[in-house]
Amino acid sequence: MAEKTTSLYQGAVPVGGELGTSTSKFCVDDKVVMFSSVVGDALTPILEENWRRMNRSRDRRWIRNLAIWDERRGEWRYVGAMTRSSETPNWFTERGLVQNMDDAYLALQAGLFLLDQERRQAGKPPLSKVGMGFGIPVKAGENAADEFFSYLGTRLDKTADGSFMTIRAKNVATGEEVTTRLQLAFIAIQFQGYGAYMALLFGKYGMKLFNTYVIDIGHGTWIKLPVVDNEVDMLLADSIPFGMHTITENISRVIFEKSRQRYRIPEQRIMEKLPRGESRIEVPGEGIFDFRPVLESEVAELVDKVLVRVRQDLGELSRRGKFIDYFAVVGGGAPLVFEQIKRGIQRYYDWSDEVAEARVVQVEAIGVSPRVINSVGFMLLARDQIAIELGQPVEPGFAVSELITDELLGEPRDVRASGGAAARPSPPPPARAERQPRPAEPAAERKPAAVK
Numbered sequence: 001m002a003e004k005t006t007s008l009y010q011g012a013v014p015v016g017g018e019l020g021t022s023t024s025k026f027c028v029d030d031k032v033v034m035f036s037s038v039v040g041d042a043l044t045p046i047l048e049e050n051w052r053r054m055n056r057s058r059d060r061r062w063i064r065n066l067a068i069w070d071e072r073r074g075e076w077r078y079v080g081a082m083t084r085s086s087e088t089p090n091w092f093t094e095r096g097l098v099q100n101m102d103d104a105y106l107a108l109q110a111g112l113f114l115l116d117q118e119r120r121q122a123g124k125p126p127l128s129k130v131g132m133g134f135g136i137p138v139k140a141g142e143n144a145a146d147e148f149f150s151y152l153g154t155r156l157d158k159t160a161d162g163s164f165m166t167i168r169a170k171n172v173a174t175g176e177e178v179t180t181r182l183q184l185a186f187i188a189i190q191f192q193g194y195g196a197y198m199a200l201l202f203g204k205y206g207m208k209l210f211n212t213y214v215i216d217i218g219h220g221t222w223i224k225l226p227v228v229d230n231e232v233d234m235l236l237a238d239s240i241p242f243g244m245h246t247i248t249e250n251i252s253r254v255i256f257e258k259s260r261q262r263y264r265i266p267e268q269r270i271m272e273k274l275p276r277g278e279s280r281i282e283v284p285g286e287g288i289f290d291f292r293p294v295l296e297s298e299v300a301e302l303v304d305k306v307l308v309r310v311r312q313d314l315g316e317l318s319r320r321g322k323f324i325d326y327f328a329v330v331g332g333g334a335p336l337v338f339e340q341i342k343r344g345i346q347r348y349y350d351w352s353d354e355v356a357e358a359r360v361v362q363v364e365a366i367g368v369s370p371r372v373i374n375s376v377g378f379m380l381l382a383r384d385q386i387a388i389e390l391g392q393p394v395e396p397g398f399a400v401s402e403l404i405t406d407e408l409l410g411e412p413r414d415v416r417a418s419g420g421a422a423a424r425p426s427p428p429p430p431a432r433a434e435r436q437p438r439p440a441e442p443a444a445e446r447k448p449a450a451v452k
């Protein structure tokens with residue numbers, strides 16, 4: 001039995017992934033791929049022909065032109081960017097929850113396929129056996145992990161040698177078709193936000209355990225995830241349906257009212273401006289409208305909501321005699337709210353500026369963009385799991401050197417993995433226990449369940 005387990009983990013390449021409301025992120029080695037969390041129409045030969053005729057873009061990368069064979073429905077489906085030209089796009093998560101397992105499975109296949117392509121391009125061996133860390137949304141009282149596992153069980157090929165996934169992909173711009181088959185040695189499922197904790201454990205804490213409160217400001221949701229003594233606090237972890245989407249929606253509404261209900265700016269256009277720090281938008285007939293004041297009041301409202309919940313949790317933890325060592329603010333919305341959240345936490349504890357700087361972590365300092373840090377951390381979770389199972393020390397180093405997105409090449413990218421800026425030296429909290437290799441038997445909320 002022990003030997004069988006060891007051979008299962010031997011040679012497995014660690015990968016990480018999560019399906020966000022707006023974008024899904026996957027990580028292998030030093031690369032992150034990120035594509036829109038959306039699956040489109042069935043790709044008929046006519047649609048495909050039209051796509052090729054209308055496609056003037058010279059961007060022929062897989063991530064931009066991807067269709068995945070949907071075994072269950074017997075059809076090709078657009079995934080990611082291409083879906084924008086689809087009539088019925090299906091966002092596979094809504095308010096952070098997976099809507100349709102078949103679509104989520106396609107996204108998982110798309111992510112693994114794109115990672116495999118990146119490995120090949122980098123001259124590395126293809127992904128033939130993977131161990132995966134996978135982030136799922138937290139929802140109090142729901143067991144999304146179990147549901148996802150039982151679904152996976154119905155889709156993988158189980159043989160005497162293990163569980164396998166066959167992925168058939170088509171590049172609709174070039175017509176190229178590729179089929180790959182890989183062994184899924186295991187999937188360790190954890191809550192989104194736990195990835196950020198793993199990245200800090202590896203990249204900042206030197207594998208020592210520090211209690212960490214993760215705040216993930218996403219598109220459809222924000223997540224609070226206290227990790228205490230290396231375990232997620234199940235009572236306090238939650239995902240709240242309020243995020244950047246709420247803000248862009250409100251800005252769009254204000255502009256509509258200002259234009260006397262004549263002009264509606266697609267939210268997408270507002271969303272695209274935020275990462276560039278732009279706030280001026282042309283409203284036909286009205287001139288340039290600067291939405292900065294609206295943005296600022298929306299952000300202040302979001303920050304207030306977040307801080308109310310955070311303060312409640314800190315009170316509750318303190319009653320239980322627990323103390324948070326570090327706070328991390330992650331997700332695409334982090335750059336907008338970071339300073340204010342830091343100040344709020346500083347006020348709560350009455351910390352000096354120096355202590356607040358040290359305890360509220362800006363994750364760019366460990367060389368990872370806050371938007372993709374969870375996927376990087378889930379790769380580290382898988383790496384950790386493999387090391388534990390093989391009884392080997394885990395390699396703590398990592399660096400993200402490239403972010404590959406489904407944005408059209410040549411367009412400004414909306415996120416970048418920031419190049420490894422040196423971590424800011426900070427007075428460390430009292431040293432904690434060294435990470436103990438976790439038992440092979442999965443803890444309740446951390447299910448490495450080997451897919452056997």
Ligand SMILES: Nc1ncnc2c1ncn2[C@@H]1O[C@H](COP(=O)(O)OP(=O)(O)OP(=O)(O)O)[C@@H](O)[C@H]1O
Pocket residue numbers: 019020021022023024093095096217218219220221222243244245271272274275276330331332333334335336371414415
């Ligand atoms: N630099 C930035 N400044 C402000 N907003 C940004 C920035 N980068 C991305 N965003 C916004 O963050 C949102 C996406 O964040 P993220 O990718 O974390 O969400 P998600 O994981 O898809 O959603 P969720 O976590 O709710 O499921 C988008 O609304 C985008 O406009």
Ligand SMILES: [Mg+2]
Pocket residue numbers: 020021192216218219331
């Ligand atoms: Mg997210």
